[in-house]
Amino acid sequence: MVTLKDIAAKVGVSISVVSRVLRNNMGQTRVRPEVAEAIRRAAKEMGYVPNPSAVALVRRQHNTLGLFFHRIGVPGSGIQENTLDGICAAARERHQRLLVVFFSTTEEFRQEWDAVRHGYVDGVLFVGRPHQDLLPDVVALRKTGRAVVTLYHEPLAPDIPNVGIDQQMVGYLATRHLLDLGCHRVVFLSTQKDASSSDFLRRRKEGWLRAMAEAYGGAPPSDLLEIPCGLDYASGARAIGRLMEGNVWFDGVVAASDAQASAVLNEVERRGRRVPEEVRIIGVDDSPICQMTHVPLSSISQQYFERAQRAVALLCDAIHGQEVHSEVFPPVLRPRTSTLGT
Amino acid sequence: MVTLKDIAAKVGVSISVVSRVLRNNMGQTRVRPEVAEAIRRAAKEMGYVPNPSAVALVRRQHNTLGLFFHRIGVPGSGIQENTLDGICAAARERHQRLLVVFFSTTEEFRQEWDAVRHGYVDGVLFVGRPHQDLLPDVVALRKTGRAVVTLYHEPLAPDIPNVGIDQQMVGYLATRHLLDLGCHRVVFLSTQKDASSSDFLRRRKEGWLRAMAEAYGGAPPSDLLEIPCGLDYASGARAIGRLMEGNVWFDGVVAASDAQASAVLNEVERRGRRVPEEVRIIGVDDSPICQMTHVPLSSISQQYFERAQRAVALLCDAIHGQEVHSEVFPPVLRPRTSTLGT
DNA sequence: CTGAAAGCGCTTACAG
DNA sequence: CTGAAAGCGCTTACAG
Numbered sequence: 001m002v003t004l005k006d007i008a009a010k011v012g013v014s015i016s017v018v019s020r021v022l023r024n025n026m027g028q029t030r031v032r033p034e035v036a037e038a039i040r041r042a043a044k045e046m047g048y049v050p051n052p053s054a055v056a057l058v059r060r061q062h063n064t065l066g067l068f069f070h071r072i073g074v075p076g077s078g079i080q081e082n083t084l085d086g087i088c089a090a091a092r093e094r095h096q097r098l099l100v101v102f103f104s105t106t107e108e109f110r111q112e113w114d115a116v117r118h119g120y121v122d123g124v125l126f127v128g129r130p131h132q133d134l135l136p137d138v139v140a141l142r143k144t145g146r147a148v149v150t151l152y153h154e155p156l157a158p159d160i161p162n163v164g165i166d167q168q169m170v171g172y173l174a175t176r177h178l179l180d181l182g183c184h185r186v187v188f189l190s191t192q193k194d195a196s197s198s199d200f201l202r203r204r205k206e207g208w209l210r211a212m213a214e215a216y217g218g219a220p221p222s223d224l225l226e227i228p229c230g231l232d233y234a235s236g237a238r239a240i241g242r243l244m245e246g247n248v249w250f251d252g253v254v255a256a257s258d259a260q261a262s263a264v265l266n267e268v269e270r271r272g273r274r275v276p277e278e279v280r281i282i283g284v285d286d287s288p289i290c291q292m293t294h295v296p297l298s299s300i301s302q303q304y305f306e307r308a309q310r311a312v313a314l315l316c317d318a319i320h321g322q323e324v325h326s327e328v329f330p331p332v333l334r335p336r337t338s339t340l341g342t
Numbered sequence: 343m344v345t346l347k348d349i350a351a352k353v354g355v356s357i358s359v360v361s362r363v364l365r366n367n368m369g370q371t372r373v374r375p376e377v378a379e380a381i382r383r384a385a386k387e388m389g390y391v392p393n394p395s396a397v398a399l400v401r402r403q404h405n406t407l408g409l410f411f412h413r414i415g416v417p418g419s420g421i422q423e424n425t426l427d428g429i430c431a432a433a434r435e436r437h438q439r440l441l442v443v444f445f446s447t448t449e450e451f452r453q454e455w456d457a458v459r460h461g462y463v464d465g466v467l468f469v470g471r472p473h474q475d476l477l478p479d480v481v482a483l484r485k486t487g488r489a490v491v492t493l494y495h496e497p498l499a500p501d502i503p504n505v506g507i508d509q510q511m512v513g514y515l516a517t518r519h520l521l522d523l524g525c526h527r528v529v530f531l532s533t534q535k536d537a538s539s540s541d542f543l544r545r546r547k548e549g550w551l552r553a554m555a556e557a558y559g560g561a562p563p564s565d566l567l568e569i570p571c572g573l574d575y576a577s578g579a580r581a582i583g584r585l586m587e588g589n590v591w592f593d594g595v596v597a598a599s600d601a602q603a604s605a606v607l608n609e610v611e612r613r614g615r616r617v618p619e620e621v622r623i624i625g626v627d628d629s630p631i632c633q634m635t636h637v638p639l640s641s642i643s644q645q646y647f648e649r650a651q652r653a654v655a656l657l658c659d660a661i662h663g664q665e666v667h668s669e670v671f672p673p674v675l676r677p678r679t680s681t682l683g684t
Numbered sequence: 685c686t687g688a689a690a691g692c693g694c695t696t697a698c699a700g
Numbered sequence: 701c702t703g704a705a706a707g708c709g710c711t712t713a714c715a716g
Contacts, residue, residue: 014687016689019709020711020712023710049461051708053396057395059710064439078418080423092442097406099434102430266635294612357695688716692710694707695706698706
């Protein structure tokens with residue numbers, strides 16, 4: 001590998017000048033332009049790439065980002081893939097290496113935590129499900145001088161920068177889409193009271209209520225249908241099955257995930273009602289499943305790829321001492337046959 | 343961050359001893375046991391973690407693995423997630439940082455190639471679809487002293503270590519499973535002649551033929567049904583649709599992916615035949631989709647998580663100068679309702 | 685305008 | 701049995 005010394009020898013100057021020219025870091029002194037030019041040319045010709053370890057050592061940085069990834073999304077949702085794709089692309093662009101930890105439970109988190117807490121990373125990105133019980137750890141981490149950014153639905157705390165998504169708008173967009181297509185009674189698949197994930201669903205519900213209120217001239221109707229339900233396929237199937245057994249009439253369903261939506265689709269049709277002619281269905285995540293169900297599913301994208309890229313950008317800015325603030329992305333409607341028809 | 347100097351000061355020895363004790367690297371000399379003990383205790387108490395940049399600088403290593411990931415699997419297959427999960431876990435365990443590049447086309451590969459070729463990585467793991475046209479680049483990379491391992495179905499070249507999967511066994515296991523359950527005419531969804539992915543499907547086909555031959559007393563029957571078909575949902579639906587329109591009778595289908603299998607399921611039932619009573623269906627990948635279809639799909643796991651972990655282990659061994667060889671994992675059958683019934 | 689020198693934190697022959 | 705010293709490749713005050 002070619003070093004500063006090699007370039008210095010070739011051009012006939014000291015390595016100090018070479019370093020300053022290539023790093024564009026010349027204090028208040030100027031270097032003769034022809035020398036600078038010669039250095040830059042030589043560096044390019046010789047294929048010089050700075051040794052990141054040497055740079056890291058002297059700069060007391062590590063060009064490494066920690067990534068704490070709480071597995072999210074029902075399996076198959078594609079959220080994990082999209083998020084990682086965005087993170088890796090943005091990190092590569094900024095010459096940042098990655099130290100990735102996947103975890104699913106607080107215990108797993110604790111097990112791996114030391115590796116990052118004592119590890120040589122300049123900043124940490126937390127992805128997935130927000131845990132209030134991890135807040136002290138995150139705060140402690142910041143005290144050690146590391147930058148922290150989260151990629152959660154909502155900020156963990158007001159002063160921890162987050163790249164979020166407007167969950168109220170998720171609920172609103174989905175419901176509004178169904179109402180615009182002529183639906184009257186739109187079921188909202190909500191969550192069990194005790195679920196840790198209930199926060200974002202609470203906000204989505206607000207969006208559903210707002211859209212329903214708009215459609216009903218100001219106040220939501222009194223016969224609103226909110227059905228508590230887990231995010232997975234089986235829960236969705238059970239919930240909608242019970243509803244239909246009770247002979248409750250509805251003509252639209254806002255599911256909380258695409259897995260749920262596919263369950264609703266299968267269950268509704270199995271019980272003899274047609275999608276989307278009699279019941280329109282929309283999910284959330286815009287996942288690959290949407291194109292594999294026998295009626296393609298409409299969905300709402302939570303923009304994980306884009307948000308992941310942005311989160312890495314913010315993290316790098318924070319590492320370089322800039323002040324960064326939380327951002328909120330708008331969700332995007334992806335209509336397909338399960339609402340539009342063919 | 344605590345350094346060797348801090349520990350040396352506390353214990354009252356030179357940093358050389360501390361380094362040798364902690365690294366377990368003492369040449370032919372011995373250190374007094376009580377001193378060694380004191381050093382280890384101090385290191386632990388003070389929470390010492392070696393600065394990887396300093397170590398990297400002097401060792402001329404970088405504790406960084408390059409990861410060239412050709413996106414594989416139909417979206418939703420979960421292959422990408424499982425693979426990354428395995429890689430990240432194994433890399434963390436070995437204190438290796440990651441430099442991850444996702445790509446989908448040879449052009450994208452070329453764009454990112456320099457970053458790794460000139461980059462400071464000790465080894466590179468290639469994942470996904472093997473490209474014969476990348477072979478010269480891989481060989482050149484090895485010449486620069488980097489270790490190389492691939493996570494492909496089959497080795498790119500005989501001397502490049504690969505963690506593969508027995509594709510013949512994939513076809514055999516699937517077919518044999520259907521035959522054992524009483525199927526007589528098992529359709530094999532194959533691929534277009536020109537597809538770049540055709541290699542592994544050719545091997546799977548051998549497994550299908552072998553199983554059929556076994557069932558038919560030594561030689562496969564003459565009315566074998568091999569249907570060319572893309573790996574995605576739409577292709578699967580079209581292929582099986584055409585077959586059924588031609589009134590061709592069959593009672594088993596070995597699909598090439600779970601997406602395809604779900605398409606077959608929907609199409610077969612839409613045309614009035616029951617799964618698994620009249621037609622048994624099995625896919626490949628054991629993806630999350632399998633549990634979201636209205637009849638849960640049987641499938642064959644290609645062991646991506648386990649193989650990914652193993653590939654990282656081999657890569658690290660190779661980096662440390664050990665000779666490593668290709669391995670082949672056996673696929674695993676995951677039977678569900680689409681073949682077994684309820 | 686340019687260079688010599690110190691130092692980042694570690695490893696490892698080489699002396700004692 | 702243990703330490704002083706050189707050196708990995710770079711950056712950055714500090715001299716000239």
